[in-house]
Amino acid sequence: xxxxxxxxxxxxxxxxxxxxxxxxxxxxxxxxxxxxxxxxxxxxxxxxxxxxxxxxxxxxxxxxxxxxxxxxxxxxxxxxxxxxxxxxxxxxxxxxxxxxxxxxxxxxxxxxxxxxxxxxxxxxxxxxxxxxxxxxxxxxxxxxxxxxxxxxxxxxxxxxxxxxxxxxxxxxxxxxxxxxxxxxxxxxxxxxxxxxxxxxxxxxxxxxxxxxxxxxxxxxxxxxx
Numbered sequence: 001x002x003x004x005x006x007x008x009x010x011x012x013x014x015x016x017x018x019x020x021x022x023x024x025x026x027x028x029x030x031x032x033x034x035x036x037x038x039x040x041x042x043x044x045x046x047x048x049x050x051x052x053x054x055x056x057x058x059x060x061x062x063x064x065x066x067x068x069x070x071x072x073x074x075x076x077x078x079x080x081x082x083x084x085x086x087x088x089x090x091x092x093x094x095x096x097x098x099x100x101x102x103x104x105x106x107x108x109x110x111x112x113x114x115x116x117x118x119x120x121x122x123x124x125x126x127x128x129x130x131x132x133x134x135x136x137x138x139x140x141x142x143x144x145x146x147x148x149x150x151x152x153x154x155x156x157x158x159x160x161x162x163x164x165x166x167x168x169x170x171x172x173x174x175x176x177x178x179x180x181x182x183x184x185x186x187x188x189x190x191x192x193x194x195x196x197x198x199x200x201x202x203x204x205x206x207x208x209x210x211x212x213x214x215x216x217x218x219x220x221x222x223x224x225x
Contacts, residue, residue: 076213117200135182142175
């Protein structure tokens, strides 16, 4: 089994290396039922969000962005998401633009030859965000492996299975390898982003976006006269 598969199984609460010694010890403890979309902070200060059948750990930056957008809830063109369709809401949450504005802005980028750089930046940054989440999860799991000789799995019913961690050293070693691998990929992505920045800078894209919305609002205001 590859290291990546092993770590993914750890994150999915599967235990490929664990051997039960003396049978499984079970006990029932009270657990909190979470609603889909509910967010909470654990004892270590990590923020989690409940999904349909699973949970994800949220970055503080991601939460800040979502909160800021939810307070505004309006594209710069004046389109309010309350009256927008599902696509407007979907793209607004990701880009801060309604569907029409996003398509129009990306058309401008295609015409001036910068769309490929703009798209690459989005893809690499999205990948880096996922890699950083994975790295944080791996670091947290590494600390867990170092300190806990008995590992637990809590079922939805509240029943807890416990296993003796007989492969602690092997699991710690594999986990460290994955952290190193992920760190190298993040660094490689940052270098690639630096190269793209020289061809199409963020400041240029911001200026272009500012001009785009200014021109659009002028046209909208003139048409209403």
